Amino acid sequence: MLEKWIVGVDLGGTTTKLAFVQENGELIYQWEIDTDNSDAGKNILKNISESINQKLTYLKKEKDILLGIGMGAPGAVDINKGIIYEAVNLGWENRFPVVQILSDLTGLPVVIDNDANCAALGEMWRGAGQGSKDLVCVTLGTGVGGGIIVNRKIVHGAKGAAGEIGHITVIPENGSPCNCGKTGCLETVASATGISRIAVEAVQNENVESLLKQTYEKNGTITAKDVFDCVRENDLLAKEIVNKVSFYLGLALANIGNGLNPEKIVIGGGVSKAGDTLLTPLLTYFKKFSFTPVAQSTSIDLATLGNNAGVIGAAWLIYDRK
């Protein structure tokens, strides 16, 4: 059988990740280019097309080795029409016709989806969710993103807003404001930004000595990583904060579990690098808030693909359309 590759693209506001991926999901070659969002982002797709051609030349391959391009994009996507409604970071607005333009430029089939959905598909294909057909991925980064997969397909919902796990309301009264306009969203407590905010508020309000307070006095801020580092040093205040974060995250994930009973809930993103320091208290609350059969059959696992989940999952979009 002739070898065929899929191009996976993970489009970000500053960097675009690209990869050639085999039909079994294995990464062949990956690279990055800057995302040029000047001039309303009109160079972005041209640069991607040219970069793919250059890389093929460099690897001494013909273009006909490529089956197509799968792309994960930030912002709300209409996958059927192949448009991005708006992506502020890229300069795109007014229903930008990504699929049309990129397939005209490359002569290849193009499929797009939201970047959080692509990360979920990547983890399903080659990561922590391998072998599962029903899984939920939660990305704890600057914000909180999510992707819900039922029967190996992303759930998009009525307006492409399915999987917005970061905007599950976990503090229905007196919660902090979220960028989305609501208050008390999961994102306000379980993102890196949210954890940092909770930590800063805690040292400002608590009059006890703590390692966390020392960190704040030294650096003028506290990162999510600082909090987890302090837990490992047995700092009580840091433990309280991680307990609080785990309470809300555990509640949200248990309620997703009570609705969908997926085989796995996969946690990725920068915050997930805390590993067991987060996972141990999280599991306690997840089990506390889960219906018994869900607690017994839905597992929580750390993502394994890191930053590669996006390009691999984007490539899945082409693999899956065959």
Added chain:
Amino acid sequence: MLEKWIVGVDLGGTTTKLAFVQENGELIYQWEIDTDNSDAGKNILKNISESINQKLTYLKKEKDILLGIGMGAPGAVDINKGIIYEAVNLGWENRFPVVQILSDLTGLPVVIDNDANCAALGEMWRGAGQGSKDLVCVTLGTGVGGGIIVNRKIVHGAKGAAGEIGHITVIPENGSPCNCGKTGCLETVASATGISRIAVEAVQNENVESLLKQTYEKNGTITAKDVFDCVRENDLLAKEIVNKVSFYLGLALANIGNGLNPEKIVIGGGVSKAGDTLLTPLLTYFKKFSFTPVAQSTSIDLATLGNNAGVIGAAWLIYDRK
């Protein structure tokens, strides 16, 4: 084309509803028989088979008009293996092989699912969810049941526990105990039983005069219907209770919406007969706790099929397997 019928069966602890249903989901004829759960429920399926034969004779139809039997059953179901793990009300235990026995008795194809899932499918096929492919049904009865449909298929999850909307935790701290062993489940506040409990607690703890209190003093108890009736009489205490119920139900439904962004969330069951008295405050909280695109694109509607949803949805199981 020859007319074909599907048998829809809605198996309950005391009554079994049966119906002949056309291939477009229209009810032809429906009837009920008692559920004989004596002798570990060994007569239940035999009675169903005989009743179907009698009804065909009565209607002067041959058995070959029947395409198959779809059945909704209480309790956890393994739809692929065609077994019911356990159904205490029926006397069945230890993975009862329903499909095998009923198809041996009738010579017809048999498909089963959980009764709440069948109600959801019924509303999708011929009820409030007609035309939708992604919808969620919530049945507010003695308990709270649910069915989640993605792309016109029920989501079953890893252990058949998907759709357990009644066990979504809405009161994470100091909630009332639920039959499932957890505390603070939606069922403890939004079922008929839960609303009654909240009302009784309220009149016992509040020292204000109210119509609700008079009802309690007269009847020794308060039903969910009493509460909604008192709201229509402008009783303040009853309004507070419905507001509280709507708050928790709105929170749970908004969070389902934030995860799945279904086209519709359909509310059925006895409590839903309250109509706008429930729906109006519910919508306020649903919108408050929903991510904006979800609030704009997921609607909440009252179920329209009433008690027929189960038999119609059960018939869908056969229609859909073709």
